[in-house]
Amino acid sequence: MSAPATAAASTAKFTGIDFSATGKQLGYGHVLHSDNVHDASIIPVPLAMISSGSGPVALIVAGTHGDEYEGQILAHELIRELEPEQLTGTVVVIPAANSPAVRAGTRVSPIDAGNLNRSYPGQASGGPTDQVAALIRDHLLPRADFVIDLHSGGSNSTYLPSTFIYRGPDEPTWQRKLQAVKALGLPYAMVVAPLLEPGSLSSAGDRAGVLTISTELCGAGTVDRHALDTMRRGMPRLLAGLGVLAADRPASGAAPDPHWLELVPESAVTSTVGGLFEPLVDLGQQVRAGQAVARVHFIDELDRPPRTFASRIDGIVAIARRPTLVWPGTHLVHVAPELDIHRT
Known part of the structure; x- marks a missing residue:
């Protein structure tokens, strides 16, 4: 050494x-x-x-x-x-x-x-x-x-x-x-x-x-x-x-x-509101661009429907938020495209 x-x-x-x-x-x-x-x-x-x-x-x-x-x-x-x-x-x-x-x-x-x-x-x-x-x-x-x-x-x-x-x-x-x-x-x-x-x-x-x-x-x-x-x-x-x-x-x-x-800049699905995070997908699940992956329910606005968030890309759900309480800027899930390592 x-x-x-x-x-x-x-x-x-x-x-x-x-x-x-x-x-x-x-x-x-x-x-x-x-x-x-x-x-x-x-x-x-x-x-x-x-x-x-x-x-x-x-x-x-x-x-x-x-x-x-x-x-x-x-x-x-x-x-x-x-x-x-x-x-x-x-x-x-x-x-x-x-x-x-x-x-x-x-x-x-x-x-x-x-x-x-x-x-x-x-x-x-x-x-x-x-x-x-x-x-x-x-x-x-x-x-x-x-x-x-x-x-x-x-x-x-x-x-x-x-x-x-x-x-x-x-x-x-x-x-x-x-x-x-x-x-x-x-x-x-x-x-x-x-x-x-x-x-x-x-x-x-x-x-x-x-x-x-x-x-x-x-x-x-x-x-x-x-x-x-x-x-x-x-x-x-x-x-x-x-x-x-x-x-x-x-x-x-x-x-x-x-x-x-591969985690890319488009992987993150980010909340624009605060409230209660409801996942609509599971870790390891394959999703498509535009597919709904999460909802956030408003705490105080009782007559307001939840905000739905969609994946920006095709890929696998690689990371998921754990605590349910979120705020604007919280990453709810990350979707990672599959990578052919032999072609990189």
């Missing part, structure tokens, strides 16, 4: 982690913040490193949003179950990247309202969320050969169980992303524009030249056991394919190809 090639490499503090050592280490990175609760203390970012020595390095991040749970559970299982003798490289696991949000069960940090997946590259001298982004970007990304960023829909939405990848940043990396998606074996794969969210870990990975994929593992502020079981089968297969997991470790057989979808 090579040392990070950044000027800030010596500034971050870790407890319990020696990046030059082998074995299983459990520790945390330090985030400094002074307020009524955290004065004269640190905010720990839990971190585990399991290493057999030389070989490729996989960085697995969960808990970027505190109300996304499937990835957090998977990360904790990997920490408990992986042993150095099973590896031909190193696995670094961050199970609660935005630990204040994880403890609060919220999407963003309750300390500074920071959304970690909009905060990269971060700032070492900034607020807590910026510090976490800087710690990962400056001190962990440069050590990694591969990153998987584990997300779910959170409390506000539900996704089809999907691998989620940004296009690019170049053709060789794109082809490696496609291979990783197939190895992981989730039923769906959603493709989005290059650097879709400039402040995300996926964008940070692409900019750093590190192979990075993400997931959207259902959501709704709970745990989907089917998505979790699929990930339990797929993660060993993925790590073995990357050369991190020893070949003699049992792994699932080849996964079927995913159903490829």
Whole structure:
């Protein structure tokens, strides 16, 4: 494992982690913040490193949003179950990247309202969320050969169980992303524009030249056991394919190809009114342009019929709003066109 090639490499503090050592280490990175609760203390970012020595390095991040749970559970299982003798490289696991949000069960940090997946590259001298982004970007990304960023829909939405990848940043990396998606074996794969969210870990990975994929593992502020079981089968297969997991470790057989979808600007069906959201379609359902997919019922105007909203494009219902109460600007569903990945 090579040392990070950044000027800030010596500034971050870790407890319990020696990046030059082998074995299983459990520790945390330090985030400094002074307020009524955290004065004269640190905010720990839990971190585990399991290493057999030389070989490729996989960085697995969960808990970027505190109300996304499937990835957090998977990360904790990997920490408990992986042993150095099973590896031909190193696995670094961050199970609660935005630990204040994880403890609060919220999407963003309750300390500074920071959304970690909009905060990269971060700032070492900034607020807590910026510090976490800087710690990962400056001190962990440069050590990694591969990153998987584990997300779910959170409390506000539900996704089809999907691998989620940004296009690019170049053709060789794109082809490696496609291979990783197939190895992981989730039923769906959603493709989005290059650097879709400039402040995300996926964008940070692409900019750093590190192979990075993400997931959207259902959501709704709970745990989907089917998505979790699929990930339990797929993660060993993925790590073995990357050369991190020893070949003699049992792994699932080849996964079927995913159903490829593409999120485009026209995917979102957005409410123009406030009220009670009634879905007219289900996740995974195929719809046509012009088809009614949602209604919003007015709360106070008792004699007013609901407003109906239609899909703008043909495709598959890929994301659905979870809370029933909505307002103007709320995305009700996303419809994703099917994608022939062999022609892109």
